[in-house]
Amino acid sequence: MSRNTFRFHKSFATAILTSMLLSGAQARTWTSSDGTKTFEGELKSFDKATGMVVVIAGGGSAMTFKKEVLSKDDISWLEAEGNKPTAAPPSGGSSAVIAKDLPDTLPAPDGKEADMSKPVQVYILLGQSNMVGLGKIASLEEAVKTKQKYPYMVDETGGWSVRKDVRNVFIMSLGLQHNDWMSVTNRNSLGPEFGIGHTLGQVTDAPVMILKSCIGNRSLGWDLLPPGSEPWEFEGKTIPGYRGTPEDPKGNGEIPTGAGWYAGKQYDDDVEGAKQVLSDLDEYYPGATKYEIAGFFFWQGEKDSGNAPDSERYEKNLVQFIKQLRKDFDAPNAKFVLATLGEATKGGGGNKGKVTDAQFAVDGEKGKFPEFKGNVATVYANPLSQGGSGNSHYGGNAETYMDVGEAMGKAMIRLLAK
Numbered sequence: 001m002s003r004n005t006f007r008f009h010k011s012f013a014t015a016i017l018t019s020m021l022l023s024g025a026q027a028r029t030w031t032s033s034d035g036t037k038t039f040e041g042e043l044k045s046f047d048k049a050t051g052m053v054v055v056i057a058g059g060g061s062a063m064t065f066k067k068e069v070l071s072k073d074d075i076s077w078l079e080a081e082g083n084k085p086t087a088a089p090p091s092g093g094s095s096a097v098i099a100k101d102l103p104d105t106l107p108a109p110d111g112k113e114a115d116m117s118k119p120v121q122v123y124i125l126l127g128q129s130n131m132v133g134l135g136k137i138a139s140l141e142e143a144v145k146t147k148q149k150y151p152y153m154v155d156e157t158g159g160w161s162v163r164k165d166v167r168n169v170f171i172m173s174l175g176l177q178h179n180d181w182m183s184v185t186n187r188n189s190l191g192p193e194f195g196i197g198h199t200l201g202q203v204t205d206a207p208v209m210i211l212k213s214c215i216g217n218r219s220l221g222w223d224l225l226p227p228g229s230e231p232w233e234f235e236g237k238t239i240p241g242y243r244g245t246p247e248d249p250k251g252n253g254e255i256p257t258g259a260g261w262y263a264g265k266q267y268d269d270d271v272e273g274a275k276q277v278l279s280d281l282d283e284y285y286p287g288a289t290k291y292e293i294a295g296f297f298f299w300q301g302e303k304d305s306g307n308a309p310d311s312e313r314y315e316k317n318l319v320q321f322i323k324q325l326r327k328d329f330d331a332p333n334a335k336f337v338l339a340t341l342g343e344a345t346k347g348g349g350g351n352k353g354k355v356t357d358a359q360f361a362v363d364g365e366k367g368k369f370p371e372f373k374g375n376v377a378t379v380y381a382n383p384l385s386q387g388g389s390g391n392s393h394y395g396g397n398a399e400t401y402m403d404v405g406e407a408m409g410k411a412m413i414r415l416l417a418k
Helices: 003-021 072-081 137-146 193-203 265-279 308-312 314-328 350-361 398-416
Strands: 027-031 038-047 052-057 062-066 120-127 163-172 175-182 208-213 232-234 237-239 290-299 335-339 376-379
Touching (some): 120 265, 137 398, 163 265, 175 193, 193 398, 208 265, 265 314, 308 314, 308 350, 335 398
Parallel strands (some): 290 335
Antiparallel strands (some): 027 038, 052 062, 232 237
């Protein structure tokens, strides 16, 4: 009997006694090669090249052994499923990963990689063109090098810094735009993801992924309409529900054949794009085997502000949007942070005022939606904007995107700490 085999069989007694502490879909029953012993444990890693297996037994103890000590069925399962990423038990982020206080001035990244023994904390960014990001790199250079703002964006040589504990992934309508570490290097524009990513990366004791899945010129009332949204009447006209069309507002819940576009198509595409990334986690965060949906960020509202029925329905749609995202990603406790339009003011009138009022209404501290207390926050972007409107992308001023991003990141930290 080899040393690895002996260690494996010796561990069975302890593993069986403690396996009842494990729960959920992550646990699996393992059987020895001779079929005489079994235990419950969660696969931590499997190296196909060396055949080494690491299983976490009940109570958190780790067992390391060669695959040959397992049954043929277990080996077949490892070969087929062993390298696929798994989602951590649904919790939606935890204050346990917020290990440091946020300094007044963020320092440059230290170049260290994250602790890969912990699940990747995934933050999904959704919205329209300003979440896509149209801040100009030249504007950022002026802010950093002339105004001495955002010192964490450059390294000691004066080049753009690289944050190796935060992955930066962007999917647009199911097409990959970039997949690399958090850095402005090789970027033509920027959005709020840099302020968000550096802020969260600074205080998080785990790998972080900023996963942006969005495209411009999309409304919540039509393109991003979430599942569960029903048709409704507005000034004598029936407004389609989820997967409805102007010709068939109700639909049947299925994707309409031959319709081209339908209510909620962008929601479907953005969710599917994010899920495709997470299904191949190691490709987008090298070395990662587990993830947890820690939170969502949303910056949107320009298109709905130009449409009477969409602005009228914005609050109802936004509430459903938050709830449905948590359901679709099996993250019932994931935090949600949104930002208002930079040009919009509190108490403003018209369609834009309705959208702004709705965005403030869902803030958990407002009390209108008790289920959002402690897990939804709204950032008032107007004081952070350097001028211009959302439709003009704030003139490409990078400071608007950076400041809104930092504020959203800080809001998320406050939620996670509760």
